[in-house]
Amino acid sequence: MAVCEYCSTSVLKDADSVKDLGKMSSVLEDYSPIQIGTTGVLGKRQFTVVGRIQLRYAAGMWNEWYLLFDDGITSWLGDSSGMYTVTAQYKGEGELPAFEQLRPGQSYPINGAPYIAAEIRTADCIGGQGELPFKVGAGYQAKVADFRRGGEFITLDYSDAPRPVVYTGVAVTLESMQCQLLRDDDTIQRAAGRYRGKLDALDCPSCGSAIKYIPGVTATLVCPACHAQIDAANPKAEVLAAGERVAAVPMTIELGATARINNQDFTIIGMMRRADDEGTQWNEYLMYGTRAGFSWLVETDEGWSGSNVMAEWPARYAPGAPTVVVDKSQFSRLYDYGSVVTFAAGAFNWRVAAGDRTRVEEFSAGQIRLASETTDQEMTWSRSSPVSADQLKAWFGDKFKGRVGAPAAAKGGKRRYRDTAKYIIWFMLAINAIPLLMNFSGTWFLSLVGAAAIYLPAWFMDNEDKS
Template identity: 60%
Template sequence: MQTVSCPSCGAEVRFRSHASVLAVCEYCQSTILKDADSVRDVGKMSAVLEDYSPIQIGTAGVYDGLHFTVVGRIQQRYSAGTWNEWYVLFDDTSTGWLGDSSGLYTLTAEIADPKMLANLPAFAELLPGRQYQIDGVPYTVAEVRNAECIAGQGELPFKVGAGWRIQVADLRSYSSFITLDYTDGPQPVLYLGFAVTLESLQCQLLRDDDAIAKSAGKYRGKLEALDCPSCGSGIKYVPGAAAQLVCPACHAQLDASDQEAQVLAIGKQVHDNVDITLELGASAKINNADFTVIGMMRRADDEGSQWNEYLLFSARAGFFWLVETDDGWSRSNVLPNWPTWPSLDAERCALDGAVYTKLYDYGSQVVYAAGAFNWKVAVGDNTHVYEFEQGQTKLAAEITAEEMTWSRSVPVAFDQMSAWFGAAFHGVATGRNIKLSHKQTARIFIAIVLVLNAIPMFVSFSSTLLWSVLGCLALFLPAVFLDNNAKNPHE
């Protein structure tokens, strides 16, 4: 470890890694560049934006039997939000990066193997969902980002500053994770690693609620309110958890990551007669964790069918979605490990030994949004969705121009929703949660017709059967026609 004095304020600044060339003074935010035998101040680095991340400088853990310590961080902003890259130092003096985005984590290290660096794609040709063979392994492009560094903290292995722009792409193969960094030129730097959890890393010295309250002046998970700078209406949100807001009144897009909320875009005019079953701020205890509904959006498919999606946040358990369709409720979680899917045209995918069959392939658009989200949401956002099913479990791949995600959803019973949310759920109309399709209704009437005609069939089989068949067709065929005209992709 090397300790130097900050040229700006005189405070002690430690370089724990010999590979580190830059450190940010925690007292005055000066950026200190380490030369061969001296240090110099190269300007101020913006302070990091407070977020809900439990990681901090000094957090320690174990990966593959080797202990590590977090010694630095850069915070990046791209078109849809922000994420952290934590610089980690292992006990054997090797280094790596702990990616931290919306409660999902990856641990990677730079790989200089010429075999893996051969025939890598150009940045311009990368598209979410496209597959590439890297060292004989098929990787799928998950994200393509043009981003900029907005803040730094601790010590880092290269010189950065606010406004430093990067070009990166993330690729996945089950739990394996690759980042291709094109910042320095057409030949990318390759980082290889895996999706991880803080539990699997046995992390210690994580931030708790009190530490976050001390640094941010807010308790993680506590619902706050601010006045929309566009229209003045009050907006409830969870500070630090999701800084991208949509005003429920005027639908302006807001950024609440700084001291004052800023208007990113004036909201589009939308019809507000949306049937909302869970109000923003509704809370529930789920699996011993306290969750709050922080955001809600309504989406429509190519044929006009619509459904609601509610974003829930817990200080301890992160994010998940509750999806409300005409067929009921389901719980959806973003997958850290990706299914095997040979191509966008493939009719099957596989995950953890289970094979899922393709159900639907459709475009969707956000038609209403309100509340707080962990990425930038706006009315008119388009996504292409591929749905797969195995039993009652569904997988969904969602693809935009910059990103691809996989999620897994399972049904949630109406009684379970009532138990979770109590009066906050019972106080609204829930008719569509038990609504039957036209075909289901027709089947019930057909069964009644057959039962009522069972006895006469023994007396006059041919004539009774004929009239029974005609009656069943008269019930069923219109029902099929009505359901096809109002097809719900989540059926």
């Protein structure tokens, strides 16, 4: 199948004829630097990008670029929020899990090895370009699941049958593939605005307030004034969910603030406030750079840290594991807690709303933290390290409202005294298990007094650290 670049007519070529399938939806021009004609090298083999399909699911969208290698072999380059994977079809036998049985964060045996389910999606094809190996168009739906194991990547495609087609591959970067003929920054900005109008600000369809955003980058907007959730991944912005006027949450870094970091330009496009099970809250600021993609600045009571989504996952992981290993470094388990979004404003590359819940596991090695975040649809891993307030002031200037001289995020976490107290209390209850069974009423009261004497000072010290 081929899609004409000039009139968007889809043409299907089979053994005997060429058929006109009618118009194919135009792709939504986005932030991706890849385009039809981009070239690169993978495993000493040269390839050219000859086609693309664009898929949309409940929380966002992504591109699948069709690659043709010089030796005639084809592959797919997945392009989602600046993360890239190359996969090719794998011919193999063996049992494979049913689509309905899959859960993010769980391990499944595939090709004789355990893989962690990363994303389970049902997506609609919303556009196509160039040459494609099969017929796509209005109504084409993809049922896919992605799995990770270290740097390895597997996709199971359930779109056409209960038994999936297996695609295997690896996480890559544009630099590692020596990509050429990429779109430059100016071209990306012009093209991203072409489909929906060249906009730097959008009037909220709900309340009329101006919302700054970057065309082509943004899947969803949350109006800072009325908290309405707006779909920005369509030619016409539409309100997804009406919000209520809320008291403004103070922002330490203003939306729209720009900084030059490691010779790349970044813009703060969104901000979320989250809370854990115990009510501790923190802010997360989403940054976007044309070449660097998306990253986060996280503001907690202990200070600041910078965070990036990881392309390479721990090679071995199980929920509740005491340690994980990445790049030959061992990270020890630190926390396991639930989090909820209590406030969001600005632009995001996926659909976000107050009330979104995530299960978080944190691991540490020195000052470096790893965090897994799991929802009903996906699991992600991120790596973070401390950033000083002085450095943020140097980057953002007057747009940074934080206290200069404040420390970077402290090693040990946001509840370190309380967590230590919990371990002591559990140890105390363990060694008093037999007295508790023999004389419950008397021993229980003394144990309760002892637990309070340990935990309350720890709670006080944690709160002293916050102030």
